[in-house]
Amino acid sequence: MSDEQIALLLVGIGLLVDLAVRIIAIIVVPRNRRPSAAMAWLLAIFLIPYVGVIVFLLIGSYKLPKKRRDKQAAINRFIIETTHGIELVADDRPWPAWLRSVVHLNRELGAMPLVGGNSASLIGDYAASIAAMTEAVEGATTFVHCEFYLIALDDVTAGFFDALEAAVQRGVVVRVLVDHITAIRSATHRATFERLDSMGAKWQFMLPVQPFKGKWQRPDLRNHRKLLVVDGTVGFMGSQNMVSRDYNKKSNIRRGLKWQDLMTRVEGPIVSGINAIFITDWYSETDELLSRETIEITDEIVNSAPDALDCQIVPSGPGFEGQNNLRLFLALMYYAQKKVIITSPYFVPDDSMLFAITTAAQRGIDVQLFVSEIGDQGGVFHAQRSYYEALLRAGVHIWLYRKPYILHAKHFTIDEDVAVIGSSNMDIRSFNLDLEISMMVRGAPFVTEMRAIEDGYRALSRELTLAEWLKQPLGSTILDNLARLTSALQ
Numbered sequence: 001m002s003d004e005q006i007a008l009l010l011v012g013i014g015l016l017v018d019l020a021v022r023i024i025a026i027i028v029v030p031r032n033r034r035p036s037a038a039m040a041w042l043l044a045i046f047l048i049p050y051v052g053v054i055v056f057l058l059i060g061s062y063k064l065p066k067k068r069r070d071k072q073a074a075i076n077r078f079i080i081e082t083t084h085g086i087e088l089v090a091d092d093r094p095w096p097a098w099l100r101s102v103v104h105l106n107r108e109l110g111a112m113p114l115v116g117g118n119s120a121s122l123i124g125d126y127a128a129s130i131a132a133m134t135e136a137v138e139g140a141t142t143f144v145h146c147e148f149y150l151i152a153l154d155d156v157t158a159g160f161f162d163a164l165e166a167a168v169q170r171g172v173v174v175r176v177l178v179d180h181i182t183a184i185r186s187a188t189h190r191a192t193f194e195r196l197d198s199m200g201a202k203w204q205f206m207l208p209v210q211p212f213k214g215k216w217q218r219p220d221l222r223n224h225r226k227l228l229v230v231d232g233t234v235g236f237m238g239s240q241n242m243v244s245r246d247y248n249k250k251s252n253i254r255r256g257l258k259w260q261d262l263m264t265r266v267e268g269p270i271v272s273g274i275n276a277i278f279i280t281d282w283y284s285e286t287d288e289l290l291s292r293e294t295i296e297i298t299d300e301i302v303n304s305a306p307d308a309l310d311c312q313i314v315p316s317g318p319g320f321e322g323q324n325n326l327r328l329f330l331a332l333m334y335y336a337q338k339k340v341i342i343t344s345p346y347f348v349p350d351d352s353m354l355f356a357i358t359t360a361a362q363r364g365i366d367v368q369l370f371v372s373e374i375g376d377q378g379g380v381f382h383a384q385r386s387y388y389e390a391l392l393r394a395g396v397h398i399w400l401y402r403k404p405y406i407l408h409a410k411h412f413t414i415d416e417d418v419a420v421i422g423s424s425n426m427d428i429r430s431f432n433l434d435l436e437i438s439m440m441v442r443g444a445p446f447v448t449e450m451r452a453i454e455d456g457y458r459a460l461s462r463e464l465t466l467a468e469w470l471k472q473p474l475g476s477t478i479l480d481n482l483a484r485l486t487s488a489l490q
Contacts, residue, residue: 118268
């Protein structure tokens with residue numbers, strides 16, 4: 001065979017392989033994937049076939065390994081069995097007609113019940129939040145369960161680490177979970193791990209990517225939860241990581257960026273729900289089921305005051321079959337009757353969420369969105385901006401929180417009835433890829449307190465108008481649209 005014939009044969013084989021890749025992609029990629037994401041992946045594979053295929057094989061699946069999903073299913077059954085009949089919700093205050101169906105939805109998806117008899121307070125000051133968590137640990141007598149997307153030893157968190165160490169020395173069992181990829185990228189990760197080891201805390205990485213140890217899943221699936229439970233009597237959850245307000249990153253320090261977060265301190269039966277999330281994650285990472293640390297609901301921990309809160313924990317992430325947080329958010333958006341106020345640092349909605357929000361505005365609901373004036377992640381920031389025109393045209397009021405602060409809080413309020421706070425952004429990553437925790441709260445005192453927080457944001461923000469937005473330069477629009485396309489690759 002001549003060189004020319006060999007060359008033609010190789011070209012023919014190459015064309016056949018290329019065609020086969022495209023045909024297989026059309027069959028495989030759209031399966032159980034929303035059309036926008038499937039289209040983005042197919043576009044990548046068709047334009048850059050070999051690179052696109054390699055990237056798809058690495059991060060194309062947003063499901064956790066089957067063993068992990070089986071553990072989640074088992075713990076869900078355990079939660080349902082151990083929480084049956086503990087719904088301590090009073091009916092002496094009128095419910096919105098639609099709320100029971102949302103409670104049922106959350107119970108079906110995430111296994112957690114709505115429980116009454118709770119109290120909660122919001123902490124919007126960064127240092128005060130860490131101080132409150134430190135004080136709670138200082139009073140611990142039995143156990144401390146600490147789970148953060150990022151926990152780092154630095155000048156701001158040193159007191160918290162001191163409290164953990166003192167607790168261990170008193171005989172308190174201290175368990176710590178921290179996201180693997182995020183933790184090892186921290187500037188102080190070695191000092192952090194050494195301190196946890198030296199104090200005698202029991203700690204584990206969440207979702208470790210350690211292929212040589214047999215631990216592997218899609219590397220950008222992360223555990224994004226932030227929570228703390230002390231003795232089963234007090235809990236904290238929200239958006240704040242246990243780290244300096246600038247995350248100890250040189251680029252943040254150079255730009256003067258500071259994070260603005262919101263945490264809630266809770267007491268009452270709902271603490272058992274937050275603790276159940278920790279128990280789930282600890283079991284998933286260690287195979288150790290902390291059955292002794294489940295919390296018995298007794299009269300002593302139930303708040304019997306008339307203004308006690310009804311709360312429901314909603315876990316979500318790729319360990320669940322459904323997108324629990326997205327379904328909850330959608331239901332509440334469509335049920336809203338008067339007002340929806342959303343705070344999300346990374347706002348990159350899928351089509352369903354965009355339609356729900358714009359539909360709410362178009363049916364006369366007062367819809368407001370708080371986002372940061374500047375971003376710390378260029379791709380996400382530009383993808384977020386690509387939605388502003390559609391939102392503004394629908395009548396959504398967009399408030400830009402002043403720089404150099406990154407408004408990192410994640411919460412929203414519906415009418416005067418319901419609030420949601422947690423770790424979940426309103427973006428595709430939080431809906432599909434990250435393990436998140438949210439808490440739905442029914443109770444006027446809590447909603448009123450959150451509305452005061454929102455008023456504070458508004459005083460420190462400026463409203464973006466459609467007229468201003470339409471003056472954006474062409475270059476920014478191109479970047480925004482490109483970022484929006486790549487955001488669908490999930």
